[in-house]
Amino acid sequence: MAEPLLRVEKLVRRFGGITATDNVSLDVSAGELHAIIGPNGAGKTTLISQLTGHLEPHSGSVSLAGRDITYLPAYRRCALGLARSFQITSLLLDFTAADNVALAAQAHAGTSFRFFANARKERSLRDAAHAALDRVGLGHRADVVVNKLSHGERRELELAVALASKPKLLLLDEPMAGLGVTESQRMVKLLQELRKEVSIVLVEHDMPAVFALADRISVLVYGRVIASGDPAAIRANDEVKRAYLGDQHVVTHHG
Numbered sequence: 294m295a296e297p298l299l300r301v302e303k304l305v306r307r308f309g310g311i312t313a314t315d316n317v318s319l320d321v322s323a324g325e326l327h328a329i330i331g332p333n334g335a336g337k338t339t340l341i342s343q344l345t346g347h348l349e350p351h352s353g354s355v356s357l358a359g360r361d362i363t364y365l366p367a368y369r370r371c372a373l374g375l376a377r378s379f380q381i382t383s384l385l386l387d388f389t390a391a392d393n394v395a396l397a398a399q400a401h402a403g404t405s406f407r408f409f410a411n412a413r414k415e416r417s418l419r420d421a422a423h424a425a426l427d428r429v430g431l432g433h434r435a436d437v438v439v440n441k442l443s444h445g446e447r448r449e450l451e452l453a454v455a456l457a458s459k460p461k462l463l464l465l466d467e468p469m470a471g472l473g474v475t476e477s478q479r480m481v482k483l484l485q486e487l488r489k490e491v492s493i494v495l496v497e498h499d500m501p502a503v504f505a506l507a508d509r510i511s512v513l514v515y516g517r518v519i520a521s522g523d524p525a526a527i528r529a530n531d532e533v534k535r536a537y538l539g540d541q542h543v544v545t546h547h548g
C-alpha cells in the first residue's frame with residue numbers, strides 16, 4: 294500500500310492531569326478528506342496544533358509524506374506543504390482580501406514582511422492572490438477591506454489564505470463555526486471543490502457537513518480515537534452512537 298500523506302502515531306499530549314491526546318494514531322492518504330469529530334474537550338484542537346507544530350507532543354510522532362516532522366517548527370511544516378485554517382480568525386482586518394492573501398503568498402515565498410509594499414505590487418504575488426480568491430469564489434471581493442466582509446466571506450478568505458501556500462494537506466478547524474444555513478451550504482460546496490485538489494483534515498461539529506464530505510472519519514473521545522472508518526461504518530458504530538452521535542440528527546442535507 295502507498296505511504297500515507299500524513300501518519301500520526303501514538304501522539305500523547307497532557308495538560309496537568311488531563312491527557313488531551315491519548316495515544317492518537319491515524320493515517321490520511323493523498324486525496325482523502327479525513328474528518329475528526331468528537332464532543333467538546335475531546336482533544337481535536339490539541340491534535341491539530343500538534344500537526345501544525347504549534348504544540349509539542351509528550352510522545353508519539355507525526356510524519357508528512359514519509360518525513361518525520363514531529364519536532365519541526367510550524368513555518369518549516371508550512372514549507373513542506375501543511376497549511377492550517379484557524380478556528381479563530383487570523384486575518385488582518387484593515388487590509389483588503391487580496392492583501393491578506395498576497396501577504397500569505399509572500400510569507401510562503403520566504404520574503405520578509407518588511408517588504409509588504411512589494412506584496413501589493415509584485416505581479417506574481419498579486420496573481421497568486423487573485424487565483425486563490427477565485428478558487429474560493431471571492432474574486433469579485435478582492436479589493437474589499439476585511440472589516441467590510443461578511444462572516445461567511447471571511448471564512449472563505451481564510452481558506453484562500455491557507456491555499457496561498459499551495460499546501461498538500463489542509464488542516465481545517467471548524468470552518469462552519471458561526472455560519473448560517475446558506476453560508477455553511479456554500480462552504481460545503483467549496484470544500485467539495487477544493488478536496489479535488491488538496492487532501493484535507495477537517496475538524497467540525499456540523500455533522501451533516503461532515504457526513505456529506507468525509508471519506509473517512511475518526512472519532513475522538515477523551516483524547517482517544519474510539520473509531521475510524523467511512524461515514525457508513527461510523528454512523529453504524531454502537532460505541533460512537535453511545536459516546537457522541539447519540540440522538541444527533543445525522544443526515545446529509547448538504548449532499
Ligand SMILES: Nc1ncnc2c1ncn2[C@@H]1O[C@H](COP(=O)(O)OP(=O)(O)OP(=O)(O)O)[C@@H](O)[C@H]1O
Pocket residue numbers: 308311312313331332333334335336337338339340
Ligand atoms: N492550553 C491548555 N491548557 C490546559 N488545558 C488545555 C489546554 N488546551 C486544551 N486543554 C484541555 O485539553 C482538553 C482537550 O481540549 P481541546 O481544545 O483540544 O478539545 P476540542 O476537542 O478541540 O474541544 P472543542 O470541540 O470545544 O474545540 C480539554 O480538557 C481542555 O480543557
